[in-house]
Amino acid sequence: MKERRLWIVLATLTVFAIAGGAQAQGASELRVGWLADPFNIELNRQRLAMYPLNANVCEPLFRLTHDFRVAPWLGVRSVYVGNNTFRIRLRQGVRFHDGSPFTAETVKYSLDRTVRARIGYSFLAEGSTRVIDGETVEVRPTRPNLRLVEQLVHPTYAIVALNNDPRMHPVCTGPFRFREYIAQERLAVEANPDYWQSPPKVGRITFRFFPDDNTRLLALLSGQIDLAVELPRSTVRLLRQRRDLQVVTAKPGAVMMMTANVRGKEPYTLLRDVRLRRAVAMAIDRTTLIRRVMEGLAIAVNTVNPPEILGPYAPLVKGIPYDPEGAVRQLEEAGWQRGPDGVRTKDGRRLQLVLLMSHPSDIDPQIPQYLQGQLRRVGIDLRLDLMEAAVTDARLDRGEFDLFLWTPNQNDANPVFLLTLWWFKGAIARAGPYVYAGPEFDAIIDQALRTASIAEVRRLAADAMRLLIDQEAIAIPLAGIYRIFGVRAEVDGFRPHPARLHADWTTVSVRR
Amino acid sequence: MSALLLRRLWSLVPVWVGISVLAFALGHLAPGDPALLLLQAAGEEPTPQTVQAMRRELGLDQPAPVQYVLWLARAVQGNLGVSYRSRRSVLHELLGRLPATLALALPAFLIAIALAVPLGVLSAASPRTWIDHATRVLALAGITLPSFLLAYLLVLAFGVQWRLFPVAGREGFQSMVLPAVTLALPSLAGLTRLVRAGVLEVLGEEYVRTARAKGVPERRVLYRHALPNALIPALTAAGIRFGHLVTGAVIVETVFSWPGLGRLVVEAIQSRDYPVIQGSVLFSGTLFVFTNLVVDVMYGLLDPRVRVEGAGLGNP
Numbered sequence: 134m135k136e137r138r139l140w141i142v143l144a145t146l147t148v149f150a151i152a153g154g155a156q157a158q159g160a161s162e163l164r165v166g167w168l169a170d171p172f173n174i175e176l177n178r179q180r181l182a183m184y185p186l187n188a189n190v191c192e193p194l195f196r197l198t199h200d201f202r203v204a205p206w207l208g209v210r211s212v213y214v215g216n217n218t219f220r221i222r223l224r225q226g227v228r229f230h231d232g233s234p235f236t237a238e239t240v241k242y243s244l245d246r247t248v249r250a251r252i253g254y255s256f257l258a259e260g261s262t263r264v265i266d267g268e269t270v271e272v273r274p275t276r277p278n279l280r281l282v283e284q285l286v287h288p289t290y291a292i293v294a295l296n297n298d299p300r301m302h303p304v305c306t307g308p309f310r311f312r313e314y315i316a317q318e319r320l321a322v323e324a325n326p327d328y329w330q331s332p333p334k335v336g337r338i339t340f341r342f343f344p345d346d347n348t349r350l351l352a353l354l355s356g357q358i359d360l361a362v363e364l365p366r367s368t369v370r371l372l373r374q375r376r377d378l379q380v381v382t383a384k385p386g387a388v389m390m391m392t393a394n395v396r397g398k399e400p401y402t403l404l405r406d407v408r409l410r411r412a413v414a415m416a417i418d419r420t421t422l423i424r425r426v427m428e429g430l431a432i433a434v435n436t437v438n439p440p441e442i443l444g445p446y447a448p449l450v451k452g453i454p455y456d457p458e459g460a461v462r463q464l465e466e467a468g469w470q471r472g473p474d475g476v477r478t479k480d481g482r483r484l485q486l487v488l489l490m491s492h493p494s495d496i497d498p499q500i501p502q503y504l505q506g507q508l509r510r511v512g513i514d515l516r517l518d519l520m521e522a523a524v525t526d527a528r529l530d531r532g533e534f535d536l537f538l539w540t541p542n543q544n545d546a547n548p549v550f551l552l553t554l555w556w557f558k559g560a561i562a563r564a565g566p567y568v569y570a571g572p573e574f575d576a577i578i579d580q581a582l583r584t585a586s587i588a589e590v591r592r593l594a595a596d597a598m599r600l601l602i603d604q605e606a607i608a609i610p611l612a613g614i615y616r617i618f619g620v621r622a623e624v625d626g627f628r629p630h631p632a633r634l635h636a637d638w639t640t641v642s643v644r645r
Numbered sequence: 646m647s648a649l650l651l652r653r654l655w656s657l658v659p660v661w662v663g664i665s666v667l668a669f670a671l672g673h674l675a676p677g678d679p680a681l682l683l684l685q686a687a688g689e690e691p692t693p694q695t696v697q698a699m700r701r702e703l704g705l706d707q708p709a710p711v712q713y714v715l716w717l718a719r720a721v722q723g724n725l726g727v728s729y730r731s732r733r734s735v736l737h738e739l740l741g742r743l744p745a746t747l748a749l750a751l752p753a754f755l756i757a758i759a760l761a762v763p764l765g766v767l768s769a770a771s772p773r774t775w776i777d778h779a780t781r782v783l784a785l786a787g788i789t790l791p792s793f794l795l796a797y798l799l800v801l802a803f804g805v806q807w808r809l810f811p812v813a814g815r816e817g818f819q820s821m822v823l824p825a826v827t828l829a830l831p832s833l834a835g836l837t838r839l840v841r842a843g844v845l846e847v848l849g850e851e852y853v854r855t856a857r858a859k860g861v862p863e864r865r866v867l868y869r870h871a872l873p874n875a876l877i878p879a880l881t882a883a884g885i886r887f888g889h890l891v892t893g894a895v896i897v898e899t900v901f902s903w904p905g906l907g908r909l910v911v912e913a914i915q916s917r918d919y920p921v922i923q924g925s926v927l928f929s930g931t932l933f934v935f936t937n938l939v940v941d942v943m944y945g946l947l948d949p950r951v952r953v954e955g956a957g958l959g960n961p
Binding site for chain 1: 741797800801804805808811812813814815899900901902904908912914915916917
């Protein structure tokens with residue numbers, strides 16, 4: 134009997150000894166629960182600790198502010214000197230993590246490297262960056278691109294030390310130094326005590342990769358991590374009930390929207406008719422979508438990117454207001470009559486549209502179901518094709534959709550970034566040829582790319598969106614989306630950036 | 646014994662060829678042109694000329710049977726192609742993830758075996774007692790509970806509520822406990838039922854009755870006479886289970902953020918990385934074939950009748 138008790142005690146002690154280290158934690162370490170490992174891609178394109186997880190190891194020449202403006206950073210000033218060329222004055226006295234100085238040569242090396250690695254999107258070539266003197270560079274894209282400075286805020290254009298290969302071990306100027314990366318497991322960075330601004334408040338940050346949303350949430354609840362990024366909206370109610378947790382939201386940095394296939398081949402030709410596109414836009418009650426389906430965790434927007442980026446010109450884009458009667462009028466004018474099952478028909482063809490969406494994604498599956506219900510009320514049968522990402526990509530490539538639902542992010546200060554990426558001539562987005570907005574739209578964007586004044590560019594972007602959204606209904610914005618973070622009560626100073634690729638970890642502290 | 650081994654090996658060849666055809670077909674039935682995908686993955690803007698050149702380089706301009714033979718010839722030499730996503734060799738990708746998977750699968754297998762045998766014997770030796778009922782409930786739960794539910798239940802109890810183990814991630818020995826137990830439970834349940842049924846059946850045999858009549862102690866009857874014979878069907882199941890543990894841990898690896906083969910396959914599917922998907926199918930199939938071979942050999946070692954039949958001497 135005694136022997137058996139002894140065994141029970143020993144077994145219990147063993148379990149606790151094993152488990153003892155489970156919650157071990159460093160005194161000034163911030164433990165962040167990230168999504169799936171974002172760095173496990175082709176080595177040449179890998180930007181460790183920079184993109185898409187920005188661990189503040191590297192810094193670009195300019196910073197993207199929370200209201201999507203350009204602010205000085207390693208570059209203190211930029212001037213357009215004509216002939217598609219920008220002269221950039223550099224900050225002095227900055228050193229890289231290895232002690233080497235930040236110079237004009239390092240800027241040239243870094244920007245040329247993005248060209249060699251084919252990771253930029255600003256029409257730069259190896260000779261585009263020219264060293265003028267120790268503190269000045271000139272950058273001249275190969276095509277007219279006066280949006281360059283707004284694009285240089287992107288982490289892709291971060292500055293690395295001379296001859297550094299940042300794919301595996303970035304040596305930069307940021308407030309944190311690269312320490313360790315284990316694929317699929319974690320990325321760790323440590324505070325840079327010699328940072329040229331105020332040093333960070335935590336000594337180390339470990340980003341742990343949790344591809345499963347529920348696991349990330351459970352890790353937060355258990356105290357295994359201090360901060361969980363991008364939690365699903367459905368978890369907010371639970372998080373708000375707990376005293377040991379806070380829910381922190383960013384300002385909207387993305388817009389959930391639909392875009393119409395306006396140049397599709399049979400059977401995806403219905404939305405070539407602008408009246409049908411307008412009917413779709415009019416049939417959707419976006420206020421109810423945000424209040425009920427999204428539980429108030431989104432905002433109403435009429436633009437395809439965060440309205441702040443358009444400044445005073447955002448109100449020029451009105452969107453197409455909810456008007457179910459108007460939708461019915463548009464459909465009847467186009468010759469679509471209600472059939473016996475409530476779905477409209479014309480010349481024997483049912484009015485069925487295919488909504489393509491990647492699933493799983495950051496869009497709750499209830500949202501397409503809501504859209505389906507809304508369109509059904511005006512006599513449109515919406516078929517939901519919620520496809521795995523690879524299939525979605527293939528179908529976008531082939532134009533096999535009527536409507537595509539997704540949430541693109543705005544990650545630079547360029548007001549025409551998304552417009553150029555998706556609806557412009559030669560757009561590089563997958564569905565580009567099928568959603569192309571036409572020559573009138575191109576003319577506005579062309580002008581925006583050749584205009585130096587950012588205020589004028591904002592106005593042009595608003596003009597382009599009026600055409601794209603208000604008149605042609607090629608894009609139908611549904612809601613401004615913000616990211617949701619679960620943060621333990623011991624964490625202070627976390628202020629998430631609205632843009633996904635931009636973060637400031639220096640202000641965060643942890644009370645143990 | 647060697648005759649048995651040879652016969653088994655020979656019989657596995659068509660199975661393996663079938664698996665290889667399936668793996669090859671996967672890459673060809675999947676949407677998208679591999680040449681185009683490879684160029685896009687490399688960040689290039691594909692032109693008809695570059696796509697054509699890449700198709701030639703990959704041998705995609707050859708008829709499908711020729712492509713299959715070329716692919717198979719490369720595969721048996723360990724060349725499973727290059728991942729579209731990481732641009733590393735598929736074999737490198739698979740071998741890179743294998744240690745993490747084995748780090749879960751082996752403990753899970755040991756847990757399952759170490760507990761299933763005593764529980765099954767105990768349950769069979771004391772039928773209709775509370776031990777028997779408890780074991781059967783445990784077995785039923787292990788079989789019927791889906792892995793993801795079991796995983797979350799364990800995490801909620803031991804990770805969130807009592808904070809004994811990390812919820813997820815690979816952070817030393819402690820982090821292996823919950824995923825290994827989750828992975829082990831369905832195998833443990835299945836094997837326990839098999840051992841119980843096997844022992845119950847054997848306990849009714851005449852030679853067991855004889856042993857008891859001779860006054861052999863009950864423990865010796867159970868472990869010396871009954872168990873070795875009862876274990877034979879369980880052995881086959883255990884072998885198949887091991888294959889499942891290595892290749893079928895997709896859900897467990899996802900829930901526990903465990904960087905193993907299962908996660909690799911999920912990522913490959915999500916990014917249309919067909920060479921990795923093909924390689925994984927071939928690898929998993931080969932592992933199952935190999936495991937079956939090992940089981941067959943062990944079967945022969947444990948049961949002399951199999952050796953005799955395997956040598957072709959079993960039938961008059």
